[in-house]
Amino acid sequence: MAGNTEPLSPRSKLAVTAGKAAAAVSRAAGKGSGSVIGGKVALRLDPDLLARLAGHLDVVLVSATNGKTTTTRLIAEALRASGPVVSNALGANMPAGITSALAGGSEARYGVIEVDEKYLAAVARDVTPKAIALLNLSRDQLDRAAETRMLAERWREGLSGNKALIVANADDPLVVWAASSSPNVLWVAAGQEWKDDAWSCPSCGGVLQRPGEDWLCAECGFRRPVPGWALSGEHVLDPHGAAWPIRLQLPGRANRANATTAAAVAAAFGVHPQTALERMWEVTAVAGRYDTVQFGGRDLRLLLAKNPAGWLETFSLIDPPPTPVVLSVNARGADGTDTSWLWDVDYTRLTGHPLYVIGDRKLDLAVRLEVADQSFRVCEHIDEAVAAAPPGRIEVIANYTAFQDLRRRVGN
Template identity: 85%
Template sequence: MAGNSDPLTPRAKLAVTAGKAVAAASRAAGRGSGSVIGGRVALKLDPDLLARLAQNLDVVLVSATNGKTTTTRLIAEALRAAGPVVSNALGANMPAGITSALAGGSDAQYGVIEVDEKYLAGVARDTDPKCIALLNLSRDQLDRAAETRMLAENWREGLAGSKAVIVANCDDPLVVWAASSSPNVVWVAAGQMWKDDAWSCPACGGVMQRPGDDWFCGECGFRRPTPSWALSGDHVLDPHGSAWPIHLQLPGRANKANAASSAAVAAVFGVPPQVALERMYQVQAVAGRYDVVQFQGRDLRLLLAKNPAGWLETFSLIDPPPTPVILSVNARSADGTDTSWLWDVDYTRLTGHPICVIGDRKLDLAVRLEVANQQFQVCDNLDQAVELCPPGRIEVIANYTAFQDLRRRVGN
């Protein structure tokens, strides 16, 4: 661990105290956790506060379009086997939220930090991470996030020559391109279900060849690196070829992939795969995702899906037809206001499920489902949708702010 026992200057201590006071006031006023506004105030008072808070921590950064909140939580659980951890577990993943989280972990040894894709390079500069996990890059918030190739370029430039161990998904060509500028990369075969953002070579623009699980560019020779860790069914294969069973309470292939990446990160800090994977079993839900809640005498499972890659993975883990499905889509600033991504989602996978549609942009979704020849009902709110659903458990899939609305309504 770097630095002295108390890295905080008087100014930094004042900034932390002021940030916590503002956050507490925000919570008392019922305006959420207060972590973002608290962090903003703290950074105004001391612009170097994030770097100061990080200097006594072994830091892990986690960035991706999909899976970063869950993977951050899994890594944090694994590293608790080695010492106290501070983490932005609620998903406030821009500099203000990250600063707020670290300010609350004065006795921690490890900082496990989820970072928004656009801010990764800057946060890496400030926190001097020991490890950075890169999971995937796909289209998301089309009005806010630059095209995925530009994000990959931003990562590639920002991480060039980084001292951190980069744990990267070798099945995503954009992630491989981004990580390849770093001298120390651990490749994980975590899989890639959604491939529609990686048909052209990020290195030269040529057409990507994708035989089986492999990929390469026929024009410049850019290709999938050989992984040292791999997800294989219900096991993680480590660099020695040993297979370790994955036991998760979280559902679906995507979470097994997150566990594989998390085990590789834990190993960087000396936590063996068996210990890391056993600890990950503790995670039941992540910020409400995957929770099963009681509402109006029914069991609702809450699932977050905010872009085409996420919807594809989510469809693969819902119960089979005729389990009813409620879909909710908003397009507020935190979601991205452009809903054209709905046309990239294959809604024919819902054939046979009774579907109810709610949310601010329910009519956009209704048009998309109509074109996909799905049977559905448009409802005013969650209560009405639940009443219209046939008996049994209900799968509820929502994008970001729609998910928060649902959690408030069901008291989660």
């Protein structure tokens, strides 16, 4: 358990109260949850508030390009077997949003916190985590985030000597290189379907070789570490070789990988793998992702995919052709305004699906689909796409702000 249980100072209490008030005003004005503005107000009044709020908690940080929101939710659910948990479950993952989340957790034992990749080292300094889960690194928000090799270097420098248990994906060379600066690492074989950001050795720049499930650099000897935990089909293998069944309501291999990492983290806090995995069954959706909703007399399944790695994983989830698919892409601040990543996605995987394209950048996506020799229809909005689609459940794939637009429109 974290040792600091001192009550908040009057200044910190004032900051928390002001932050909650600002959040309430934002919600009343219809501008979202208010967590970000509330956190900003609180931190302005007390710059050390994040550290103070985390002082009594056993903190787990979760960072990655893809899967961090879901994995955070799975870890939180597993740790509730041992005590109350506070978490930024809605995904506000920069310092202001994290501060807002922790401000509501005075009675919690654990803090399970999703952290934006750019802020991981800074947040880790503030909250003194007991564990940090590192899932993957791939290209994302090219105008905002650093190139993946630079992000890995930032992680490596920021986590160097950190006393937290680092639970890291052994299959992602960038993550392995970043985590290797830490003295206490638990490796998880969680897989890596998207490999286009990890063909060169992050240590020396040589070409990585990938025999089977292994990877290694022949030039400097940097190679995949031996994992303690592993995803094997529908089971999690623990360090003792025992196989524990995964039963999730969330679909796909990527979520089984997320559950494997979550089980490894929970075990570090004394939660038995069977207990952890059974609790994960309770997670049916994550901030609307994977939800099936009724709209226009049809069933729509809402899927979030915000970069090439995410779209690749999402394509593996959708029902087979001729299931209709709606694709929606925006390029607002939260998405990243550079849409060049659309050209990295293999849209030939959608061959045979009736495709409907919406969103702010629907014409950019239309050009990309044209080059990929896909048949599609450009629509003005989701209503038009649903009306035009043939019978059956409709799969809807959207990036971040497009997903939020869709949720508001379909009432999710």
